[in-house]
Amino acid sequence: MKLNKLIYGVLTIFAFSSCADQMDYSEYNPYDAGYVKRTFYDVGGLVSNIYQSLDSDFGNYSGAILGSATDESQYSYTGNAIETFYNGAWSPVNAQSSMWTSSYKAIANCNNYLEEFTGLTFSEYEQISDYEAEMYRYNNYQYEVRFLRAYFYFNLVRQYGDVPFTDHVLSTSEVNTLTRKPAQEVFDWIIKECDEIKDLIIPDYNNLGALVPAGESAETGRANKRTVLALKARTALYAASPLFNSHQEGSQEYKELWYRAAKANKDLIETCEEAGMRLIDDYENLWDAKSYSSAIDELIFGCRAIRATNSFEKYNFPVGLENCRGGNCPTQTLVDAYELKDGGERPDKKADYDKNKPYYEGRDPRFEKTIAKNGDTKWPNWNETALETYQGGANAEPLSGGTPTGYYLKKYCQTSINTTTAKPTTDNHTWIIYRLGEFYLNYAEALFKYLGTAYATNNEFPIPANEMVNKTRQRTKVNMPKFPAGLNNQLWWEKYQNERMVELAFEGHRFWDVRRWKEGDKHFSSIDEMKIYKSGDSYSYRRVTVDRQWDDKMYFFPIPQSEKAKNPNLTQNPGW
Structure with a gap:
């Protein structure tokens, strides 16, 4: 009884899930909370609906x-x-405000799920053969939802700076009285939220072992520990960047934000590499029709159209x-x-x-x-x-x-x-949200800003920024020359920005x-x-x-x- 994608009605043409997605999709009719709480399927559908945003x-x-x-x-x-x-x-x-509307709707759905649909036991299903597996999945949904809520807040702060913030279901009187919470405070909250759930969320949906019922494949592509660490790493990078970092360059506060960014990106990279992830050989495989499986070594998280x-x-x-x-x-x-x-x-x-x-x-x-x-x-x-x-x-x-x-x-x-009328064909498309290549670059940038040069190291960061930025250039079938040694800061920074423009x-x-x-x-x-x-x-x-x-x-x-x-x-x- 795997989690199915929630689609309201037959008019919904596209919905998105994660890049390595093996989730099934079906139509789902909304009912009241009491009805939904009856089954794993219906509660799981609420989570799937949030993924659509x-x-x-x-x-x-x-x-x-x-x-x-x-x-x-x-x-x-x-x-x-x-x-x-x-x-x-x-x-x-x-105002080009679709992000405002979609994100706050998704956040409201997250808050509603966390208040109304956690702590259920589905006791009438205790005798079914996959009850333990379904409860394991169900108990993980709350951490997925907390990740998704933090993800939507990141998108809002990136776009608007200070934004209205709530981590609970709003009463009628509260809805239109919120003020804007400072961007750095929301970034801090996102990072704290990621820290709280990173060791609680399922580490990897590929490795559920006996918790995958016989005859079913593991659900891959859902938010897991690496996804949470990726959100934290990107958030820390943005929080340290000039648009949000108002501290004087070189000050202790300025350096602390860049330290946090370097540490968060380093932690993610180490976690990915420990799991056997790497940059794939063929750059173009990152977005081909089979990337959700062929590029899984590099793709951390993304969203795939449910129909070709x-x-x-x-x-x-x-x-x-x-x-x-x-x-x-x-x-x-x-x-x-x-x-x-x-x-x-x-x-x-x-x-x-x-x-x-x-x-x-x-x-x-x-x-x-x-x-x-x-x-x-x-x-x-x-x-x-x-x-x-x-x-x-x-x-x-x-x-x-x-x-x-x-x-x-x-x-x-x-x-x-093929787009011709005589022989039209279609295929899958996966939008990359997080991939390992981005975070090698993020790490190089944060380390450069924190240590002050591209060649500096210390005990905590033994690999210099200049070596990290070369990762994307040295992809097997890219194999561009490494950044030269001895560039001054201005030249290195310009070359880094150029590499980021090309790779991403x-x-x-x-x-x-x-x-x-x-x-x-x-x-x-x-x-x-x-x-x-x-x-x-x-x-x-x-x-x-x-x-x-x-x-x-x-x-x-x-x-x-x-x-x-x-x-x-x-x-x-x-x-x-």
């Missing part, structure tokens, strides 16, 4: 992803909601192919970040660099796994003609949706999916990383596109810089005006 981005803005609000990509159609983030239309009235689709491919495969829209087009800004294998330098750092020449050859192998360029063949793999992203080409401007940047997106697209491209980090570093004016005030022209058998290139609006108020989202109207105690974020 996990964060993902397979085109949340009518096909556009959050990366197109950053220097990663440009959406190929004008008038899309993603432009709100950089065209001056963003405001408390147009081809929507993301239709949005992002090149214009000119049947039923394909172009969508989120990587920028030249991002392309510049992919270093050369020979020497490990960005092309634009070389003395003979010509900014109007893309220099595609000899790039970091992650480039060809992430970005499709002019002349690429077999993208997607059923396409028999080479891509033409030059002006007037078969996949380019002036076609509606033709790439404005000269590139198309590969990452998260399944190359085997389109995984939803860039939007938040630049904000927590407080470098929005540096990175988000413009993007570069590459216009390609063909003359005979030769090509010429023209780099075009496109200005975008940036204001420091954009480090945080505006509190939605609709919420302020309900609750006069909600103050607005500065500048809005």
